[in-house]
Amino acid sequence: MSQLADIEKGETRDGRVSLPRRILALTTATFNALGSVGIFFLMCLICLDVIGRYFFSSPIMGVTEIAEISIVAIVFAQLADTLANGRIARADSIVNLIRSLHPRVALAFDAAAALCGVVLMALIIYGTVPNMINDYANNYYIGTVGLFTFPSWPIKAAIAAGAALAGIQLLAMAMNFLTLMVGDRVQAKS
């Protein structure tokens, strides 16, 4: 499993990581960290709202809306790194059985899985970008006028950016699997 995780992170033959891959890894980790900090801030905000409401009878406006908006942005920001760490649910038991007998065949499955993800991310971006432009052009917003409003295009932008990063990550993983598959280094694990 850890070997696979190494492969997915893009370790090359001699353990060194090429520059574009390092940039990619750094970017996904940064986005992931932003998402994690986002969860933490959400926790703080909700607590402040509860304290404000019960002890000072002054709730914070728009916490509900902020939670709604940020949860989508957080998920898409963390998607690429979650994928890179092999944390998206996947029934890999059968593939791992194949891996012990025919590692190259298993790599083909891995590559196919990653490419499916690339197609999905491309479709999400293709569907989201026009919506984003539309929301921006028409000044669409979320919330209640007078209490809390927030433009809706940045959320769409976050989805598109997160999906793009996840797509690039998956493409890099697929290329890595394919290189290993045609390469000469793979042997059956004993």
Add this chain to the structure above:
Amino acid sequence: MTPIEIGIVSISIMLVLIYCGIHVPFVLALTSFVGVWMIRDNFQVAVYMLSQAAAQSISDYIFAVIPLFVLMGMLVSAADLGRDSYYVANRLLHRLPGGLGIATVAANTVFASITGVTIASAAVFSRIAVPEMLRFGYSPRFAVGTVAGSSVLGMLIPPSILLIVYAIIAEQSVGAMFLAGIGPGLLLAGMFSLGIALTAIFYPKAIGGHRTDSAEDEGHLTFREFVEKMGPTLILVVAVLGGIYGGIFTPTEAGGVGAALALLAALIKRKLTWRILWSILIETGYISSSILFIVISATMYSRMLGISGLPTQISTLVADLDASYFVILAIFVAIALILGTIIDSVSILLITVPLFIPLLQPFDVNLVWFGIIAIMATEIGLLTPPFGMSCYVVRSTLSEYKISLEDVFLGAAPFALIMLLVMIILIAYPQIVLFFVY
């Protein structure tokens, strides 16, 4: 092809692709995308549905509850509250037959009431309870089986991520689901303990060296010690569950407050460095984004099902067949058990529940009760070979003890059987589930 046929073909292809090892959310979203595209014969409609699912499906206040409860679960593990509850349970119960085993079950029950992630409790108790049981001469197989088996309590006893996910997809209230989990969770814990005690009395070999009498008796648990060890846990339970049922907070707020209190507990107990806090935040991100991304793709899938009209068609078909609802329930349980051996519980719930709810509607089945049955069925799969996930976690946490996967599965098998028995009891007596709810 008619929409129904497309629906059936999509589901079949979906299962094949999942078994091929394609990531579950990719499979759900892509096959549903192609399904909608074919049913409507319109590419743009399918694209529109996909982008709507991405932007709207989790854009709701209730979904923030998932990362917050995951964060709380990670923090209480870091604060060593699991170790404290094990210490107390051990002191109180170690004289019973199979005492350390029962203490593990009891401590897991208490810990389950402050954490929502099964895998987390499996990892925590593998580290705490297994070495202790081995030290007192219990058989390794029994020790690991007990930890893997009792870790499923985390999913039934509130707060629980699975109860939240079910509440969201079945459109039930999170509060009602939490209440519904209490009765079955306690019943299961009781049955586990009873099973251990009976085995210890009638077939002590299975449990192993019975050296509890010769063990150095560390004196009685003082009241002060009890308060010190259990205080933080009790405060968390009262704040989170009391807050929800007292109408003080929404479940999302309870998650936020619970996470903050857990953070405070970890800080007071000096268990938190910046480094640990950071790794907890990153881990929380991985767990919650993987769950929520599956929810997004499952929204696409349930919309595809809706457009195909498959569930309503099957339900009229079933109504014509005049099958009893026990047959449908049995089919559901069988599917969940089979899927449970290969994919995680969240994915199973999201795949099966949207199909089965319309099927059960004509029978006027209580959906809160059905949720508990569904969760029990998927959780049994976590304990059964070939791919029970809890067993893998226990084994990988204990890599230095040379415990084989076979030992974990064999040790967990009696617990899986007890779960099956409890599930049958719950089907026969739905009151156990609904007692706390209504």
